[in-house]
Amino acid sequence: MDKSERLLHSSSFGAAAAAYAEHRPDYAQAAVRWAVEPAPGARVLDLGAGTGKLTATLVELGADVVAVEPDPAMLTELRRALPTVRALPGSAEAIPLPDASVDVVLAGNAMHWFDMAVAGPEIARVLAPGGILAGLWNVMDDQVDWVAGLARVSGSAAIGPRDTPADWRAETAEMHLPKTGVAARFGSPEQAEFPHGQLRTADSLGATLATRAGMLVMPEQERAATLGRIRAFLASRPETADGEFTLPMLTAVLRVRRL
Template sequence: MDKDELLLHASSFGAAAVAYDEHRPDYARAAVRWALAPAPGPRVLDLGAGTGKLTGTLVTLGAEVIAVEPDPAMLTELRRSLPDVRALSGSAETIPLPDASVDAVLAGNAMHWFDMAVAGPEIARVLAPDGVLAGLWNVMDDGVEWVAGLARVSGAAAIGPRDTPTSWRAETAGMHLPKTGGAARFGSPEQAEFPHGQRRTADSLVATLATHAGMLLMPEQERDATLGRIRAFLTNRPETARGDFTLPMLTGVLRARRL
């Protein structure tokens, strides 16, 4: 995407903030622990925090969390659901925190929206020495046959280039982190994946996919047709046709250490 298109996609979520908060999954705790493992202390910035899906897991794990989110509607939902968390308006490119004020910066399904040429040095600025930067992405496990079928039916707007494990590995292998060395001062990236899942129904999974950026920006008639295909697929699969089911997922983590 060019910068204008990237900005358009990144700014699309506010219109669906309530649905995003209701339907998007949290993150595997083992993945969050791995992301934080090298951090020198408990102070964590959740950057591009959205409605607080990752923030809530960090709080549960005992981190001292500050959340930063640029979209006012998403920030309102975060403050509503997590009133005790310090939640600030800001972005990856302009972080409203002092130098060396956090031990880790985490981003849940958000790092691919950052302009890392600007955000990399800014993230390095707020990180303490030896601090950690990590991006986390929830991906659907298309090693499961019916999930692979769902991906084929849904199309790239609903299940995009970071939404299945193979494409996630390729898309995030160093691509979304600051370049090593230079002003951003980060070391070589590491990847890891952790089992995860989300209890869904056919209706709630359709609603979840409708919160993806490509779907939010799609013309209404095309979006309705796409969601109709997805609903028809789910209501005709034995794994998903009868009430609740678990959507097989992985939480993928990409991390690097500040040099």
């Protein structure tokens, strides 16, 4: 994805901020604990915080957290849901915090949108020495047969790179840092995956997938056709045809330490 295409996709969420807040999953608490584990009692920055899905989990765990989000509509949803959290406009490339002011920087389903050539040094600037940078992604467990089938019929716009475990491992193995010349600022990356799940119905799972960037930028006719295929598939499977079911997921984490 080139720079202009990445910008188009990353800026698409604001128009669907309310749906994003309603339908996107939270993060497995065990995954968040592992992400911040090397820095107990940490000051945490949730970077690219969106509507506050990861922020809320951090609050539940008692973290001292500040959230930074570039999209005004997403930031409005975050502030509505979490009025006691300090939430600031800003981006990974221009973080509105002082030098060495946080111990952990987390990004939930957001790091792939960062321009790491700029964001890498900026993240290193706000991290205290020895601080932690971690990206978290909720991915679908395609070892489950019906989930693998859903991925096949949905197309890459709905379930694409980083959305299944094997793809996530390949996409994030180097966290883009060696490619951007900032690898010297961070240690070797560690990966871990934690079981997770989201209670869904066929309609709400379709609504969740409709908040993916690839879906949001689609022409309306193509988007409607894709959602139609998804609904038809879910209606055809005994696991998903009637009532509520659990969407099998993993929260995948990539963690590095600031040198």
